[in-house]
Amino acid sequence: MVTLMTAIREPAVAGTFYPNDPALLSAMVDQHLSSAESLFPTGVPSQIPPRMPKAIIAPHAGYIYSGPTAGRIYSEVKAASDMTAQTDKINQNGANQGAVTPTKGIQTRVILLGPSHRVAFQGVALPTSSIFRTPLGDVPLDRPAMKCIDDLPWVNYSDNAHRDEHSLEVHLPFLQRSLKHFSIVPIVVGDASPDQVTAILERLWGGDETLIVVSSDLSHFLDYQQANQADNATTLKIERLEPSLTGQEACGCRPVNGLLRYLKTHGMAIETVDVRNSGDTAGDKQRVVGYGAWRVPNKAASTHHDKRRNSMWSTVEQQALLHLARDAIQSPLKGQKNLNINLELFPDRLKEEGACFVTLNLAGKLRGCIGSLKAHRPLVVDIAHNAQSAAFKDPRFSPLTSEEYPDIEIHLSILTKPSLLEVTSREALLQSLRPEKDGLIVQDGGKRATYLPSVWSQLPDPEQFVTELWRKAGLNPNEWNERTNLYTYSTEEFC
Numbered sequence: 012m013v014t015l016m017t018a019i020r021e022p023a024v025a026g027t028f029y030p031n032d033p034a035l036l037s038a039m040v041d042q043h044l045s046s047a048e049s050l051f052p053t054g055v056p057s058q059i060p061p062r063m064p065k066a067i068i069a070p071h072a073g074y075i076y077s078g079p080t081a082g083r084i085y086s087e088v089k090a091a092s093d094m095t096a097q098t099d100k101i102n103q104n105g106a107n108q109g110a111v112t113p114t115k116g117i118q119t120r121v122i123l124l125g126p127s128h129r130v131a132f133q134g135v136a137l138p139t140s141s142i143f144r145t146p147l148g149d150v151p152l153d154r155p156a157m158k159c160i161d162d163l164p165w166v167n168y169s170d171n172a173h174r175d176e177h178s179l180e181v182h183l184p185f186l187q188r189s190l191k192h193f194s195i196v197p198i199v200v201g202d203a204s205p206d207q208v209t210a211i212l213e214r215l216w217g218g219d220e221t222l223i224v225v226s227s228d229l230s231h232f233l234d235y236q237q238a239n240q241a242d243n244a245t246t247l248k249i250e251r252l253e254p255s256l257t258g259q260e261a262c263g264c265r266p267v268n269g270l271l272r273y274l275k276t277h278g279m280a281i282e283t284v285d286v287r288n289s290g291d292t293a294g295d296k297q298r299v300v301g302y303g304a305w306r307v308p309n310k311a312a313s314t315h316h317d318k319r320r321n322s323m324w325s326t327v328e329q330q331a332l333l334h335l336a337r338d339a340i341q342s343p344l345k346g347q348k349n350l351n352i353n354l355e356l357f358p359d360r361l362k363e364e365g366a367c368f369v370t371l372n373l374a375g376k377l378r379g380c381i382g383s384l385k386a387h388r389p390l391v392v393d394i395a396h397n398a399q400s401a402a403f404k405d406p407r408f409s410p411l412t413s414e415e416y417p418d419i420e421i422h423l424s425i426l427t428k429p430s431l432l433e434v435t436s437r438e439a440l441l442q443s444l445r446p447e448k449d450g451l452i453v454q455d456g457g458k459r460a461t462y463l464p465s466v467w468s469q470l471p472d473p474e475q476f477v478t479e480l481w482r483k484a485g486l487n488p489n490e491w492n493e494r495t496n497l498y499t500y501s502t503e504e505f506c
Contacts, residue, residue: 020140020170024177028073029184035388040188043082044089061092063118066223066307067279068249068267069185069283071125071178071309075293077228077302078292079187081456083285084304088222089189093120097433118222120153121186122215124208125178125226132201134165135211136172143197145180147187153194159214165207174200178263179438186224193222199222200266203236205254209276216273216294225270227263229301235290236338240353242301246286247358249305260389274307279303328361329505332394336369336421339395340402344413350395357391364448365390368463368502369397373415381407384429384461384500394423424463426450429498437491441473444499451460452498453484460484464502 025031030039062105069084070077090125110499127136137157143150160166173179179197186193196215200208212223230241245260252275254268261267274281284304290296335352342350354362367390368382379401398421402411407473411419429452434440444451452461460483462476470476486495 013048018140019142019144020138020173022145022189023175024178024410024471025146028177028181032147036146036184037188039078040082040184043506044086044185044188045075045076046079046082063121063219063222064306065279065309066225066270066281067264068225068270068303068305069182069183070228070302070304071226071263072289072300072302076180076300077292080287080302080304081182082260083157084306085185085189087180087284087306088186090476092190092303094189103167118190118220119146119193120156120217120221121190121193121195122156122198122212122221122223122264123179123182123195123218123226124200124211124261124269125176125182126265127172127199127201128178128262129175130169130172130199130201131381132167132169132172132206133203134167134201135203136167136169136199136201137161138170138197139172140170140173141169143180143183143195145183145187147184149475150183151188151194156194156196156215156430162210163207163210165203166211169199171203173197182226187329188376190222198266200263200269203265203269205265205268205272208266209272212269212273214493223307225263225266226266227261229261229286229288229303231262231300232298235288235296235299236289236342236350237353238301239286239334239338240357242286242288242303243334244357245301246283246303247328247331247361249303250281250283251358252281256461275421279307281307284449301435324505330351331357331361332391332423332425333421333506335391336394336398336423339398340371340419340421341416343399343403344411345417350399352391352395354391357389361391362389364388365393366426367393367397368424368426369394369401370424371401371411372420372422373418378411378415378419379408380422381405382426384426384459385500386426386428390425420506422504424502424504426467427501429500432497432499434497435493437477440497444473444476446473446476447473447499449499450502451480452500453480453495455484455486455492455495458484458486463504 030036064087067084069081141152176199180490182474230238233241248256252271254271256268258264282305284306286303288299288301290299339350364386366383366386368380371379381397381400383397434443448464450461450464460480462480470479478488
């Protein structure tokens, strides 16, 4: 039997992490919610409500630092909540009968898990209070739901763990401005294993009425470039559902790892919404803290997402590689001769040997293109090297300037291993090529050239494609030399 020692848990960081004045706080939260890019484009039929995320990961720093990222994910919660409430009202009033499918209701319970910053303890901690207070009002606790987990041996009651902890508190104003009426199950996670957190989620996951919120920031006090590399690597782990995050990667690693373990066990997916750091918001770039936001859609949406992930490189991997290429180009412009790449920050897949081409466009025109035809170094190193070469060493162009850099468009082409093409005539070569799919390498002695598969958009006829490639290599397009070596390859391209 648990005795309620403290009926109300008073706010601990109001006036520091966020405004203590209700009007100022409401205005600040609403600004972050309204300025966040909406997940749902205009023109979506109003009778199709936006899907409420089943679970989210969001940051817990001061609002001037992490507010834009928190606003990005909570704007989706608010959009879905508002639309669901509107749809329910229409159905209850009997308006537009037959045009709207009844909804299952608005989320009314939030399971809130965050790391302990001030108190060290084993397992997880629940409070004995019945209300959490913020400047925007009181939030009731769902004590029956708490009772569902307090028999687990690693679940304890500790007001001391909750009293000064900010990792849960900073989410409450965003929830208050996003949901209508809700209760919470606040769980401070101490030294708990992924399996222990997963066991809690098994009991509290619930249905459409329940939203899971996991609180975590990312890397701490690295410089801007190092933070971007570290947080991109963390993002890859999260999207791949790898429950192996450390405190250096995410201060909320324990609740995050538990969520990832649950998702992997149940065949669900997670999607990246936003990743940035304090250098992008309100701090300098010498010592930054990283912030990220992720959503867990319902199982139907997860299935669709998994199909999209069947491409060679996931969306997050593409973003990480593009970000690396841009950093590599910016480094010399900032007076740094080389971009120092810490391979330990990247997953094994991106550290494998790979070959790529980096193409730069400016105002719709080619501004540089350099690449590798054979994998001979880690892919991330190849991308960084080729990005710098495309920007500053392409002999067809002058070096890229600082004024041009903000408007440069980066296009990456990741090559498969070239395969020797055994053909004995030009006619056989033309017949064997697959337009829009095959890249082609021609090599004759010291002369070599290639066309990427993307060149087919400019030279769609195989005869023209081969003729121009021979000319590029300095070969006579009207001659066929049996000693000429030909190789084909494919690419995955993204920008």
